[in-house]
Amino acid sequence: MITSVVAVLNTCRWTRLNAIRRLSSVGSVFTHREKLVLPPTTAPVPIAWRKWLTGSTLPGNKLPPVLATPSVNHPAVYEVNDQFLADTDVTSNLSAFAREVRNILDSNLHIHGCILFRGIPIKDARRLSSFIKALGYKRASYEAGVVSRDDVTDGVMTTTDSDPPMCSIEPHNEMAYLEKFPSKIMFYCDIPAKPGYGGETGVTSNREVLQKLNPSIVEKFDKLGITYSSRKSSKLTSPESYNSWQQAFRTNERRDVETYLEENNHGYQWEEDGTLVDWRTLPAFRNHPTTGERLWFNQITIHHASYFLDHPEPEPTNQPSKMYPLHTTYGDGNEIEDEVIQHIRDVNWGSTGGFQMQKDDFLVMDNMLSMHSRIGFNCDRRLLVALTDD
Numbered sequence: 083m084i085t086s087v088v089a090v091l092n093t094c095r096w097t098r099l100n101a102i103r104r105l106s107s108v109g110s111v112f113t114h115r116e117k118l119v120l121p122p123t124t125a126p127v128p129i130a131w132r133k134w135l136t137g138s139t140l141p142g143n144k145l146p147p148v149l150a151t152p153s154v155n156h157p158a159v160y161e162v163n164d165q166f167l168a169d170t171d172v173t174s175n176l177s178a179f180a181r182e183v184r185n186i187l188d189s190n191l192h193i194h195g196c197i198l199f200r201g202i203p204i205k206d207a208r209r210l211s212s213f214i215k216a217l218g219y220k221r222a223s224y225e226a227g228v229v230s231r232d233d234v235t236d237g238v239m240t241t242t243d244s245d246p247p248m249c250s251i252e253p254h255n256e257m258a259y260l261e262k263f264p265s266k267i268m269f270y271c272d273i274p275a276k277p278g279y280g281g282e283t284g285v286t287s288n289r290e291v292l293q294k295l296n297p298s299i300v301e302k303f304d305k306l307g308i309t310y311s312s313r314k315s316s317k318l319t320s321p322e323s324y325n326s327w328q329q330a331f332r333t334n335e336r337r338d339v340e341t342y343l344e345e346n347n348h349g350y351q352w353e354e355d356g357t358l359v360d361w362r363t364l365p366a367f368r369n370h371p372t373t374g375e376r377l378w379f380n381q382i383t384i385h386h387a388s389y390f391l392d393h394p395e396p397e398p399t400n401q402p403s404k405m406y407p408l409h410t411t412y413g414d415g416n417e418i419e420d421e422v423i424q425h426i427r428d429v430n431w432g433s434t435g436g437f438q439m440q441k442d443d444f445l446v447m448d449n450m451l452s453m454h455s456r457i458g459f460n461c462d463r464r465l466l467v468a469l470t471d472d
Contacts, residue, residue, distance in 0.1 A: 111182040112160040118152045118198065120437055127282055127457055129431055134458050135250035136383075136392040137427040144428040149282060149457065152435035156287055156452070157445065158194040160186060162201030176202070176209065180216035187217075187446060191266070192372040195451035196285050199444040207466055210270050211235045214468050222264040222469035225332060226342060227257060228312055228385070228408055230325050234466060241269070241456075241465045244324050246394045248460060253286040253430040253453035254384040256469065259310040261346055261364065264469035265371075267447050267454065271439035273464035281459030282436035288451055290433045292378040299422055300378070303366035307413030308380055310364065311404060316356030324407040327358040363413045370450050377450050383427050385410045386418065431455075439465065 127149035132138045138145055162179075170178055179202050191197055204210050214221075214237055221237045229244040245251055257263040275281030292300070314327035331339045336352070343350045343360055350360040368379040383389070387406035403409050403417065411417055434455060439445065447454055 110163060111166050111179065112186070112199070113163055115159040115161060116154050118157065118159050118437055120151055121277070123277065124438075125278055127280070127436065132250060132458075134248050134392060134394050136252055136389050137424055139392065140424060143424060145431050149284065149436040150434065152285060152437055153287075155194045156435065157196040157198040157285055158190060159198045159200060162199075167201070167203070176204065176213045177216055180213055180218075183444075184217050187266075191446065191448050192370070192451070195287055195289070196445065196447040199446070200440065200442075202442060202444055204270060204442050204444065207234045207238050207272065210466060210468075211238050214238070214268065214470075219266065219470035220472050222471040224257075224469060225330070226260055226346075227330055228259065228314075228325060230329050231467075237468050238270075238466050239468070241467050247281075247463070248458040249394050250458040251456040252384050252389070252427060253284060253434055253455040254381050255288070255379055255453050256449050258379055258381045259312075259362075259364070259385055261362070264449050265472055266470045267449050268468045268470070269439070269443075269445040269447075269454070270466045270468075271441055271443040271445075271464075272466055273462050274441050274443075275438050275459050275463040276461040277438065279459055279461035280457050281438060281461065281463040282457040283439050283445065283465070284434040284436040284453075284455035284457065285445075285447070286430060286434040286453035286455065288378050288453060289375075291429055291453075294429045294433060295378070296425060299425065300366075302412070303380075303382070307363050307365050308382055309361060309411045309413050309415060310381070310385055311359065311361040311409050311411075312385075313405070313407050314358045314360075316358075319355050320357075368450060379450055382410050382418065383423055383430065384408075386423055388420070388423055 128147070129135065129149050130138055130143060130145040130147050137143055183199060187197065204213055224231055224239060229242045231239040231241070232243060233239055242251070255263075256267045269283065314325055314330055315323040317326035317328045320326070327339055328334050331342060333339065339358065340350070348360045348362045350358060352358060364380070366378065366380050367376050369375070370377055385408045387403035387409040389408065390406050430453065436455070436457060
């Protein structure tokens, strides 16, 4: 299995390099840059021993000392040409941008894994919703999501309301704990963080992570799969909990929740206080619909109970792992070893590059090829998110 994965990776690397060589011009709208250049005043962002970053304070951790800068074409950067802005009326509609962005995404996103568009005058959530509609992708639902998100406008949500700002959110693929998950995740920067106050957005290549992981660990997960479990309280009895089933399923009716769980192969049970416990076993790998790659795609670490041990709003530490809001085990029900969880975290952060998004930045990620993350922050910062099925 490992030999075949390496062969696919080598093929994809050759394809990616040749695609980079071919990209020289994208017309009058955007200029393509292979490397995101950070401001010269950008200070190093600590990772190892960082407060509220899970796994960073454990003795013997191998997390990188600081957050790396983004690698070549991860993300690929497309900046709006100043002349196009000068010659085009963009105050009333964004259709000219949407057409070009759609062409770039369809041609290149499966190669690079993530693309940053810089300089599109989106301006606010309402125009963002119109812009995303103009792209023409099918909107994906956040039904059964494990964190609390508020709807801002049609198809646009807040990123997370469950984790406080000072909490660093580790690299993960969106909704990989479900059988059905979004194809793309789109981030829009509405209020950028202040330089030096945290809030960097991390991007991680799943292809790179698989190359670095211990093959014996990968083989074990490939054989056994992963069981994801979650505890969602009722907002009627625990309104301040990490997430409620009413918020997750956008309903107050238990029967609606049960219908979803049964149709999507979840086991579940209701507890006396109204808490919903549900679980499902999924593979550690999925096949990419465009490239055919067999990809490492899961949420082994951020869905693990240990995530809450370095959390600003900790759960009781003397309770069993299954009593935390989220937990993962091997597919046979056995606990994942602490050193395995830490190894995956070390590799994930060691494969991550990060940057502070600017106002109107529009970051699109192929959800199967790239993980996203967030460094904790201590200032005003607001990203908005949209999900698509195609």
